[in-house]
Amino acid sequence: MGRLSDLQTALYRAMEEQGLWPADSPWVRHVAETYPRDQFAPPRLWRWTGQDYEAVDRAVDPEGWGRLLYAGPYESTVTQVTDGLPTSSLSCESVVADMLDSLLLQPGHATLELGAATGRNARLLAAQAGPDRVVSVEYDPQLAATATANVEATGGGVEIRVGDGDLGAPAGGPYDRVISTYAVETVPWAWVEQTCPGGRIVSPWGRLGHVALRVAADGQSARGWIQGLAMFMPSRGRAVTLSWEQVCEGHPVAAEAPCALDLVLLHENANVLFGLRVIRPDLQVRTAATEHGRVAWVHDGRFSWARIEQNGQGAAVAQQGGPRRLADELTSGWREWQEAGAPEVYDFGLTRTPEAQYVWAHHSETGPRWGHRELTTTNGLAA
CATH class of the missing domain: 3.30.160 (Double Stranded RNA Binding Domain)
Structure with a gap:
């Protein structure tokens, strides 16, 4: 355990030296250090060899297992591989911290998470929002069971459900905060519908960045800025493109x-x-x-x-x-x-309405727009 503790300390020091702990949300560092990655990692992790993923078992190679888990602020850890492709992971520590900071989470906020994975992010959310304030939806029943066990072992107070995250969890809403741990191309309208007016939605978008949206007072739109770069896996159960x-x-x-x-x-x-x-x-x-x-x-x-x-x-x-x-x-x-003026990452924003989604630069009303398209509806509800 001493070696694992050294790796933890090295990661936290690197986060501090690179200014990656959010100054405006000191609670993020506190909960991340209170509930370290190894408390939620399975005994088998996966390492990319350049050609495929190979298993790294804690019982066989504890040092290699620990190094994968605490590789650095910008390194995620693959925790599940299905048919040769990674299907779940512990996100890199820098992005976990950045997304939690973007959520502007306060004690007492009813919070919905989409994608429980190992359960760590739900645990961090609950540590700030409070017991019984977090609902997490996981597509994979096996992952949901593991996440439930991990959350219970670290204090409980989180409800983890099996289901399609794109549909949200209407039975527990409305929510003050919604956060996704998988990437979407189009922000599901169900997330907006289940968020209180003035509430906040944070999600990876397009597998390259993450966005924070504020739901309008009338609940009929959500709008906000790109918060940073991040690469996330797409939602489970969706079509997989060829390499x-x-x-x-x-x-x-x-x-x-x-x-x-x-x-x-x-x-x-x-x-x-x-x-x-x-x-x-x-x-x-x-x-x-x-x-x-x-x-x-x-x-x-x-x-x-x-x-x-x-x-x-x-x-x-x-x-x-x-x-x-x-x-x-x-x-x-x-x-x-x-x-368009060579906009940088933080110059972009996104707007979602019941009928459409588009990305804009510089200004949501007057700036250039891309991807403006009408979205199909089913039974009168926007997809």
């Missing part, structure tokens, strides 16, 4: 040509990547530094892909396959982002 490798395998190279993208900037500047995520939301982009320069992989999760490489100071070159030319689409999105 870049899978898309590429089914569609050979159809075009190769120079590309106007600056891959150094794309790789090193998170504001550019986030802006492209807003403007070209169906494109998935990842980048890497290589011995000779930079490379980017782009795909739409279905039929089309691009691989863009830039060596040294020379022009980038794109190979593309499938019916779409994604490098060209990414380049036009880049120009659109520049024409």
